[in-house]
Amino acid sequence: MLQRIQIKSGPPVILLKGEFSQVDDPELLSREVAASGAKVITFDSNGGNVLAAMAYGRMIRSLGLSTFQLRTVQCASACTLAFVGGAIRQAEPGAIGVHQSSFSPESDLDGHAAVAAVQTMTAQIMTYLIEMGVDPKLLQLSLSVSTDDMRYLTASEMQTYNVTSGSAGDAPERLGTTANAVPPAVPSTTTQEVSPSTTEQKALAFVTAYHDAWSRENADAFAFMEKAYEETVEFYGKTTPKAAVIEEKRKFATRWPVRAYSVKPGSAQVVCSNTCKVDGVVDWYAKRDVGDRVSSGTAEFSLVWDQ
Structure with a gap:
């Protein structure tokens, strides 16, 4: 679902809410941008269909939109793929979450078909990340987190993987009162790098x-x-x-x-x-x-x- 968020000055910001689905039509975003003059899109989504998220990401890039994400809402799982479609990408620490992709229980794939499907999906995601200028090693991090868990990226991780580009201080009026619109997200998980000793x-x-x-x-x-x-x-x-x-x-x-x-x-x-x-x-x-x-x-x- 697309919503307009009015800010103090300038065009509105588009909020994309809900899970990405196979029936989504990214052309709706194109029409909304044309009607509103929006330059920025933000998300309140815990993921959904990977292919649909990448389709939205490509539409976001073709429209020249910037993406911005506050920690008080979340963009997690497949939503991350849509987020990196932004021409300029800004996010607060803990606002972007990643984990392994999975198939719905209704997919009913046998062992060989599941392996082939996973390999195909992996190739598609890697191709997409490279296309968007994101380090494909982000996928390695995602694969290390089980589907029933979520890894929220630190500021340094987002910079390292090129998930973000630009300064969060440049965000449009902090998106007005968006922070009060939804409950807080899960706190970010931070990691401390340890130099190898043995x-x-x-x-x-x-x-x-x-x-x-x-x-x-x-x-x-x-x-x-x-x-x-x-x-x-x-x-x-x-x-x-x-x-x-x-x-x-x-x-x-x-x-x-x-x-x-x-x-x-x-x-x-x-x-x-x-x-x-x-x-x-x-x-x-x-x-x-x-x-x-x-x-x-x-x-x-x-x-x-x-x-």
């Missing part, structure tokens, strides 16, 4: 940094790889010169210049003696340099690290 923690931190680097643009990715590998590498069971390893990875990166690799939360296992061996599972997404072809999946990895 060898095992350092090995896991390296593995995370490795996949983060491989998810960057090619120049940054290969700057990391050149420093990371020894001159001779055990590569897929064969002793291989570093130059050959880098060249193979360069060929892949040239064909698939947009990549997102993230270690599945809880999957990494590390054993250290003189060196550390890390085994785990990585979720990956890649997009071709031509034809907009995308590919995604899940793979096991094994990496030996010498600090």
